[in-house]
Amino acid sequence: GESVGLHLPTLSVQEGDNSIINCAYSNSASDYFIWYKQESGKGPQFIIDIRSNMDKRQGQRVTVLLNKTVKHLSLQIAATQPGDSAVYFCALEGSMMDSSYKLIFGSGTRLLVRP
Amino acid sequence: DTGVSQDPRHKITKRGQNVTFRCDPISEHNRLYWYRQTLGQGPEFLTYFQNEAQLEKSRLLSDRFSAERPKGSFSTLEIQRTEQGDSAMYLCASRPTASYNSPLHFGNGTRLTVT
Numbered sequence: 001g002e003s004v005g006l007h008l009p010t011l012s013v014q015e016g017d018n019s020i021i022n023c024a025y026s027n028s029a030s031d032y033f034i035w036y037k038q039e040s041g042k043g044p045q046f047i048i049d050i051r052s053n054m055d056k057r058q059g060q061r062v063t064v065l066l067n068k069t070v071k072h073l074s075l076q077i078a079a080t081q082p083g084d085s086a087v088y089f090c091a092l093e094g095s096m097m098d099s100s101y102k103l104i105f106g107s108g109t110r111l112l113v114r115p
Numbered sequence: 116d117t118g119v120s121q122d123p124r125h126k127i128t129k130r131g132q133n134v135t136f137r138c139d140p141i142s143e144h145n146r147l148y149w150y151r152q153t154l155g156q157g158p159e160f161l162t163y164f165q166n167e168a169q170l171e172k173s174r175l176l177s178d179r180f181s182a183e184r185p186k187g188s189f190s191t192l193e194i195q196r197t198e199q200g201d202s203a204m205y206l207c208a209s210r211p212t213a214s215y216n217s218p219l220h221f222g223n224g225t226r227l228t229v230t
Contacts, residue, residue, distance in 0.1 A: 032216040043119075043206050043221035044158065051216055089157050093216060102148065102171065103219055105157030 012112040019077040021109045023090035026071065032093040033066060034103065035075045037086045044089060047075070077111075085113045117141060119222035121207050127228045128197055135193045136225045140209030147190050148219060149182055150206040151175065158206055164190060165212060197229045 013019045025033075031052045036044035050057045050064045050073075057064050063076040073090050087110050091103040120139040128134050140147045146165050150158035161180070162172045166187035176182075179197075184190040194201055204226050208219035 034218055036221075041223070043208075043223045046218040046220070049216075049218060091157075101146065102160045102163060104160065105150075107155070107157050 009107075010110045010112065012114060013080050014114050015080060015082060017080055019075075019080045019084070019111060021075045021077075021088050021090075021111065023073040023075075023106055024071060025073065025090075025092055027092070027094060028068070028071065030092040030094055033064070033073050034091050034093075035062075035064060036089045036091060036105075037084075038089065038108070039086045047088075080111075080113050082113050082115065085111055087111070119207055119209055119220055121205075121222040121225050123225055124223065125226045125228075127230065130197060130199060130229055132197055133193065133195045134197060134227060135191055136205055136207075136227075138190045138192070138207030138222060139188070140190070140207070141220055142188075143211060144209035144220070145187070145212035146210045147184055148208040148210075149190070149192050150208065150221075152204040152206055152224070153202075161192075194227075197227075199229045202227055202229045 034049040035047040037047050038044045048059045048062050048064050050066050055066050061078045065074045077084055087108045089105050089108045091105045093103050122137045126134055148163040149161040151161055152158045159175060160173050161176050162182050163170060164184040167184050179195045182192045204224040206221055206224045208221040210217055210219050
């Protein structure tokens, strides 16, 4: 089955520094990977996604890297700001062949931005 | 606001009572999902609908839980004979049918407290 794990439960960074949040997964058939940000009292908010035929994708201040060889996903946030403080979740979806159209979430990393 | 809407935002109930939550997805989204999230954990999949058809249910969804989407628009999640272990955030999400490998759009959830 699919499982998603995170290396660190809490990450503390200085404002202006870059942040890197890591995620490991076990299902090599996973086709789709996604990062969400969740602030207190709110639902998860989409940040960036990547499909298995890519190894890097960039957005505004965020980059997702996918290493399928070691089944590892990372989220990089450039010039971290106080508003980036939140819990970050990686999630994945199985292949279309599995006919399972749902996202499986990891347990999250809390990002704390020090002023 | 055309996002996913959930009602109520908070519900406090006594053990043994029944509760019902409502979700209104984004109007053009045919797929609707329910997830449960406990403190410090990532969202856990419960069930999903395509239009009015319930296509998959998690083993987490005991027989005390029932979800419906009678007209293929809004959905309800009912928990009968609530237990303290049911205390959690219940999240609803939606996505268009044709968009395999696309983000789920989440509402801000219903927080249930069972006393």
